[in-house]
Amino acid sequence: MGRLPAFLPQEAYFRSSFEMNQQQQPLVAIVILNWNGRHYLEQFLPSVFASGYPNLEVVVADNASSDDSVLFLRQHYPQVQVLELAQNFGFAKGYNEALKHVAAPYYMLLNSDVAVTPGWLQPMVALLEQQANYVACQPKILAYKNQQKFEYAGAAGGWIDAYGYPFARGRVFDICEVDEGQYSDAQQVFWASGAALLIKREAYHAAGGFDPYFFAHQEEIDLCWRLQRMGKQIWCCPQSVVYHVGGGTLPRGNSRKTFLNFRNNQIMLAKNLAWSELWWKIPYRQALDALSAWKGLLTGDGGYFIAIVKAHIAFVGWLFTGERQRVKGPRKKMRQLTGVFGRNLVWQHFVLGRRRFTDVVQKSNK
Template identity: 65%
Template sequence: MSQPSVAIVILNWNGKHYLQQFLPSVLATAYANLRIVVADNNSTDDSVAFLQQTFPQVELLVLSKNFGFAKGYNEALKQVQADYYVLLNSDVEVTPDWLAPVVDLLESNETFAACQPKILAFKNKTFFEYAGACGGWLDAYGYPFARGRIFDVCEEDKGQFDTTQKIFWATGAAMIIRSKAYHQLQGFDEYFFAHQEEIDLCWRMQLAGYSVFCCPQSVVYHVGGGTLPRGASKKTYLNFRNNQIMLAKNLPWSEKWWKIPYRLLLDQVSALKGLLAGDGGYFISIVDAHFAFLYWLVFGNKKWKPKRRKKLTKMAGVFPGNLVWEHFVLKKKSFAQILNKKKTSS
């Protein structure tokens, strides 16, 4: 029986140094029916010339401008045919046998649409990495966190999450996705540009009847913060804006009418806290994000309209409480501590 076809697609923007460092590990992936593609998002460094000269075996797609993460992948994947896509950041080191366990899991059931490996920190390989850790979750109010990462606190990997499990979202740093599902759901929401677009897509996948998994038998190492470091004003803006848009798109009306105003209030509290701490840029980014969200409500492209919406706490990978309260007030720093208080959805 032949292996399903897999295309590893790396979206690059001015990342020559990462390609030079990490592309050899990707090329060493032990999987026969594999193609490796770099989609260049109109880099201004010499990434394209470097790839052509150094890695001629890698397929190269050159996009006409920097479309951002969301549209960049949408444009690239229109030109790539495979049973499965691997969306892989350029700053990820993979292990030789990382791919087969994930593909085998997705092949076991047609309703399994996406999966991520265990993501460990490249600079400290015994700890989980911020972007996805061992599988993404949401709380009841739309705050993202992960098995092994609560806000900025990353846990040490002691094997505590070494079970394959349904999750809410798979990280865009290393997401393996069934191509049929990707195109059926129209890919990423291009309005997002970057940040939280993978959470939105995974939410839409669940609403369409698919499941999302983490497969910790597969391990990769992520540098993180390569394009926009955490704390950057643009990243703050995109995260806060896109989170609100995601809630407005996917929550049922029974929840969105009160959860969105509640989240706007919590965001403003966070902004004021930043201002009092002397971080005016953080404050301005959140205020700008809220105005941009209001603009989206009036003028945004609402091409995706779920045929059905489901109560958030009835979905896989959702904590039915308030993550902000649990972490910042009750001082809970680990995934196990957060989930210990209340029964979680399954």
């Protein structure tokens, strides 16, 4: 099993917040990538402006929407900086293009379907201000439609297993736990959710930003992996809370989403695994993917089967013809990184029946 994350004592938050209140807090740019999300902007922008952070700018980067998002913003939110992108670049390249025009020292990448709470930014900024190598963090992410439960996309901080399966404190595969305060300590994690990602501008660009080839899905995990390779730390700060609708553009179960998840996961492994692990872990993972695909087909989900087959073919295409992002930092064995579960999450969950994060991580270590 990989290293267990460090945790930050609660006293450190109160001390840091007090100290920050005595001086000018750093400028944070909340950058919302929008695609045909006028209804979400109307619903959730008021919470952003009511959040109470004193040094804030709000930017909406529009991914060539065909609805009236831009007109709505210009009429009702003239204080918002609107960046109109030439086409729908997707999540990854869309943010890369938008952030070329944002100079704030902190980026808060926020999905348009997220409701934030008063004071949500201050604890995260205070955390990242403590150390130069603390470069990114996420809040506790709860489900908007069932606010007692963690939300799928990040929950209370992301982990990964030894074979590239992402999960999170509060979410294992499709099982989202009820929030009972069990993950309310700030911890160093493997990845922070792109649904609400606070990241230092310098670190984002030093790591090369999101991989534009990904288009969407798992690009934040890849970015956080690259940051760890550079010696940086990723955190979850549960003292900050947001509520995420989720599935706003590509709902779960969508074949396109399945394709992107399986393709991008293999690319991420190929880019970041240590050479000594790369040669056997990718074939092992592909075998597990094949089992999942056949299970889908035998249970009547032909679209799922076809999406995984296409993902594997696309991965081979990427190996030979795909655009390669230059990656900084040495390839490290997964056990050298934080937030890595050193065993097989599929076995733990589907065979041993471990449904909660703590059951997976703690019981398997006994």
